[in-house]
Amino acid sequence: MPDDLLDYGWLIAIFAIALILGPLFALRPTSNRRGEVPMPEDWKARLAKLPHAACIDDAQRLRWHADVETFWQHVTIAGCQGFWVNADVRLTIAGYACLLCVKAPPGRPYPRLRTVLVYPQPFLVPQTEPDEYGLVPDDPVEQIGESWSGERVIVSWADVEAALMGDAVNVLVHEFAHQLDDESADASGAPPWREAERWAKVMQAEYDRLLRHRRPKVLDAYGKESPEEFFGVVIEAYFQRGAELAQHHPELYALLSDTFGLSTQRVTWRTEVLVAP
Template sequence: MNDFRDNRPMQWLRRLFHRHVPRIPDALWRDCVARLPFLQRLPPHDLERLKRLCEALLDKKTFTSAGGLELTDEIAVLIALQASLPVLNLTLDLYDDMAGIIVYPAAFVVPQSEMDEAGVVHEWRAPVSGEALDAGGAVVLSWEDVEASDAPGYNVVIHEFAHKIDMGDGGANGCPPFLADYHRDIGPQAWQREFTAAYEDFTRQVDALDRQLPDDFDENDDVHASLHEALFAELPLDPYAASHPAEFFAVASEAFFVLPQPLADAYPEIYRLLSRYYRQDPLGAARHDAS
């Protein structure tokens, strides 16, 4: 693995690291912002605050490359930029439970386990695009999947950092920590009630669609894949949100920032709660820009 502080391409960051909080060159910042269409809703003063937050995150956390990836300024800034967006109106303290960020060139393989209804634990290894490790662990990302963040509603960086926020008061369970300085208008009981109801409703929808797939469904079969895409296209969230309450929160968070309208249409209370939690209103900003 390569640490960004010793990586040759990151000359501006290495040069300034021991003197000041690193300043991102303006041209690099503009290029990174331009690559993320969902940032266009932010007014200039918010973008400037986001830049300072991004610089602080780069200063506080170690970026490490793995799997032969050459870690560049652009990679570090693009990831830090997207990681900073959820806490734009909150605090970087929500990422205290994070050792650093590890970036692979593409999907990486991690051990998986699951207990079936009979109590038997099944273990296997599978490629993943991102992972947030609890108990002070790192956020691990696939750069190939980070670059795919322009896909509708998909953002692996926001997804994994939402998990890190969720882990702030223990393991990820879909109920993030409520901070006294920011979240006095959110009732934990109301949060649990609304998220549980939305998660159960979404799970029912996914289960109903799953039953329409062939018993021998194979995602590598073109016909089966086309049927799956057609069936699940109208869902307001990626079906992965049905796998666990923590995944519902993380998928809803990435949709909130990247493609909020379907989420708001299907689950207006979830959109409202996320807006209160993150202290941002992407749809309100879009309506303001259009007026």
């Protein structure tokens, strides 16, 4: 066979392989399906870099690691609008979801949760609730996160990054608090394993106090919406403004510390973006 024909043969072979394999890569979804993606070898070291990783003790860390592994296997984390879900995105979401569970009774964290959707930025959602005139507005509303009872969490990655850098809003813990709340049929604004009497007493007193305040100092006024949103707002303050919460709401901080087991008064915030949205 002449040399130049041999060269062409190689080119044709490479072209044929590209033709066969190309679509496989092109069709690869921007998600890590349940159980399909192995955890990176250094996943524990990457988790340790999360701002709140140092807020738990060694025994809780063992539980946290076990829960993160389970979460990784059972929950699909998918990117929307072209957002690529890499290992750090997946570990951040699993890490924060499971930090809320280090004092939960043993068992799979979020047993009904199937999917977490990640948008690069805040996303638009059509309105379904009627306004004060009984009309459903045409304009969509911008959201940074949503929790669908027991099955789905949706977050804006730009807002997750802001939380990692110390913003007062932490959309991950807010939405996963809603998931925990939905696990018990009788609760409104509480994790299933709460110490019921104490929880109700302290939370009710703090909720009433927030309702009275026109410009609350530590807790976001959005908590006035309902006991469920108050729980979400309180969890955000516990994670993002622990020292101020302990100073201005000592009983509330003590309740949250006893229920969730984290010492959040000192947190080392990230100074650089983890994954650009």
